[in-house]
Amino acid sequence: MKPKVFKNEAEYEAALAYAYTLMDAEPGSQEEEDLDLFTMLIEQYEQEHYPIAPPDPVDAILFRMDQEGLTRKDLAAYIGSQSKVSEVLNRKRPLSLSMIRNLHEGLGIPADVLLQQPGRALAHSAHDYRRYPFVELLKRGYFPNWDGGLQRAKEYAEELLNNLFAPLGEFIPQAVYCRRTRDEIDSFALAAWQARVLFLAQEHDLPPYDPHALNETFFRKVVRASYFSTGPGLVPELLYEAGISFVVLPHLPKTYLDGACFLSPAGRPVIGMTLRYDRLDNFWFTLAHELAHVHLHLHDRSVAFFDDIDHAPCSDDDPREAEANAFARNLLIPDQVWRTEGRALMEARQERDVIAFAQRNEISPAIVAGRLRWEKNDFTIYSDLVGNRMVRDLLSTAEHQAE
Numbered sequence: 001m002k003p004k005v006f007k008n009e010a011e012y013e014a015a016l017a018y019a020y021t022l023m024d025a026e027p028g029s030q031e032e033e034d035l036d037l038f039t040m041l042i043e044q045y046e047q048e049h050y051p052i053a054p055p056d057p058v059d060a061i062l063f064r065m066d067q068e069g070l071t072r073k074d075l076a077a078y079i080g081s082q083s084k085v086s087e088v089l090n091r092k093r094p095l096s097l098s099m100i101r102n103l104h105e106g107l108g109i110p111a112d113v114l115l116q117q118p119g120r121a122l123a124h125s126a127h128d129y130r131r132y133p134f135v136e137l138l139k140r141g142y143f144p145n146w147d148g149g150l151q152r153a154k155e156y157a158e159e160l161l162n163n164l165f166a167p168l169g170e171f172i173p174q175a176v177y178c179r180r181t182r183d184e185i186d187s188f189a190l191a192a193w194q195a196r197v198l199f200l201a202q203e204h205d206l207p208p209y210d211p212h213a214l215n216e217t218f219f220r221k222v223v224r225a226s227y228f229s230t231g232p233g234l235v236p237e238l239l240y241e242a243g244i245s246f247v248v249l250p251h252l253p254k255t256y257l258d259g260a261c262f263l264s265p266a267g268r269p270v271i272g273m274t275l276r277y278d279r280l281d282n283f284w285f286t287l288a289h290e291l292a293h294v295h296l297h298l299h300d301r302s303v304a305f306f307d308d309i310d311h312a313p314c315s316d317d318d319p320r321e322a323e324a325n326a327f328a329r330n331l332l333i334p335d336q337v338w339r340t341e342g343r344a345l346m347e348a349r350q351e352r353d354v355i356a357f358a359q360r361n362e363i364s365p366a367i368v369a370g371r372l373r374w375e376k377n378d379f380t381i382y383s384d385l386v387g388n389r390m391v392r393d394l395l396s397t398a399e400h401q402a403e
Helices: 008-023 030-049 057-068 072-079 081-089 097-106 111-115 134-139 151-156 157-168 187-201 214-226 231-239 280-296 318-334 335-347 352-360 366-376 393-403
Strands: 174-178 243-248 261-262 271-274 304-307
Touching: 008 030, 008 352, 030 072, 057 072, 057 081, 057 111, 072 081, 072 097, 097 111, 097 157, 097 231, 097 280, 111 304, 134 151, 151 157, 151 280, 157 187, 174 318, 187 261, 214 231, 214 280, 214 318, 231 243, 231 280, 231 393, 261 280, 271 280, 280 304, 280 318, 280 366, 280 393, 304 318, 318 335, 352 366
Parallel strands: 174 304, 243 271
Antiparallel strands: 261 271, 261 304
8 A cells, every 4th residue: 555645534444454464564674664654644634633622621620639639729829719719610610811821820731721722822911901991891892792790801801802902913003193182192092992993894894995996086975975964874885885994983081082094904994983072073074084094194004093183283293194184174175165265254254154155065064164163263153053963863873774
């Protein structure tokens, strides 16, 4: 029989029978060499088709306890309280990563046995839940399918945070901030928000993204949508058709976030908005600002843009933010139009003039009112035109209609 890689069970059985005939081969003979070769091929086939499952973690713990003469009381140092030890050994509580790490480091039980993943090494903890607004994340559903309480969530925090950050993959882009406030940003909360946005974006079944689709026609469609009373509700579909994910997720404390954009691991642009200020003028300018980043700056996964842009213009320390602001202003109201009609509008004080300008240019009056408030640095005027508390309802209505 010629040695070869076995393709099926019949060839494997035939090799077993042939190897059996070589068991009495003389040392140094050709038969002994054939036996060694067939033994290797047989083992290779068995490893692939009949893998041996790793020992049960609880059995491994009990075995080590017997070896070391340990009692259940002794295990509390590695697992926690006596009640947790009892639950683990009675298979009523799964081992957490922190327990696995303690048992591996303290008792020398192989990590892959405790993890039930042959060959896997135990990585260092990547996330300390105490750095994150963990209670807020739990309350807001950042850990899908978790039905335990807060205390139990803290015990399995490493697993929960690993799952939360899984959509980010191994690569973390450099954050570029557009900031109006000078308060310190909670970067851990911001990272958690981004990870959750990416998770929600994965649920979208979209066509491939084509950067060339972001042309004048596309941008005009987006701005034209503002003219309709249901405008914000039209945005998700317009972006989806261009292959851009659009996610609304409330901001977390100390993130000071209106909108953001970044690429998913698959290279798809994702625009996230918080509706921190539920106003039409803020919605349309934030959207235009993020689209500017996608169009002008989002060429690879090396950066992620996080923007705080309500009222006063954000800090333009990064030139890309100045470019995005300029692009957004021109997109919503073309510079030429503003130069020819804006001066008269700046001097007008009547809402009807703002509405007439918006109608002539087929845009939302909220966009015009927001521009005037910014130009005049007076955010008390035209309050009835900026669309307070309207965006969230319009987006919710559109989502329910789509369902």
